[in-house]
Amino acid sequence: MIQAINHIGIVVRDIQSAQVFYIEKLGLKLSTVEVNEAYQVKIAFFPVGEVLIELIEPLNEDSAIARYLKEHGEGIHHIAFESDDLDLELKRLSTLGTPIIDKVPQPGGQGTQVAFLHPAAANGVSVELLEKNR
């Protein structure tokens, strides 16, 4: 079951310069910076209430995020919804004919497991499903 929004993913060219807005203008605090090998990105998290703002910087030119950046420029990339059972969620959505990119959960930030749906599933919105603490 979907229980909350875990984070909003924002693609940027450079976390160092992009974070200035979130820290100095919005008054948020940087919580963690990580490298995610599965998606070949560096990610920085800024908590706001129960949600995280996630800045995403591509590690190299070959990552999907680098290709996204080249095509669309910087901006909001995805919404990550938190589920209590990611495997069950993926099985249910698959049965309903929902187009899924990550049919097998991938390692996300902060020890989570994640899977992206195809943007065609949600009128062009990139939806990530996420389960904490598996």
Place this chain on the structure above:
Amino acid sequence: MIQAINHIGIVVRDIQSAQVFYIEKLGLKLSTVEVNEAYQVKIAFFPVGEVLIELIEPLNEDSAIARYLKEHGEGIHHIAFESDDLDLELKRLSTLGTPIIDKVPQPGGQGTQVAFLHPAAANGVSVELLEKNR
């Protein structure tokens, strides 16, 4: 002070068809549908934890959202951050040289007051500031 994320605004051509994903695939519930005259849009809210998913449909071809839809297609449009004092926030951001679209707060959904910053302020991300219950 920024305290939470109030909603994520998603531009769609037609709320009626777009909401199927959020209701049938994610299991969310529609809370309210409103017409917003200030922005010339119809909006539908779907609560997820403390955040709302806001689907936005242009009321006519002249609205800024209709122009956005024509240029960018459907997708995530903005993040709305909740502040305890919108006037103070706008004054503070203005002093810091932040480009602001709505220098005077406008009526948002559900009785809120809102103001959009210029996307140039935040690396292409459209940021809405919002105050509840004024």
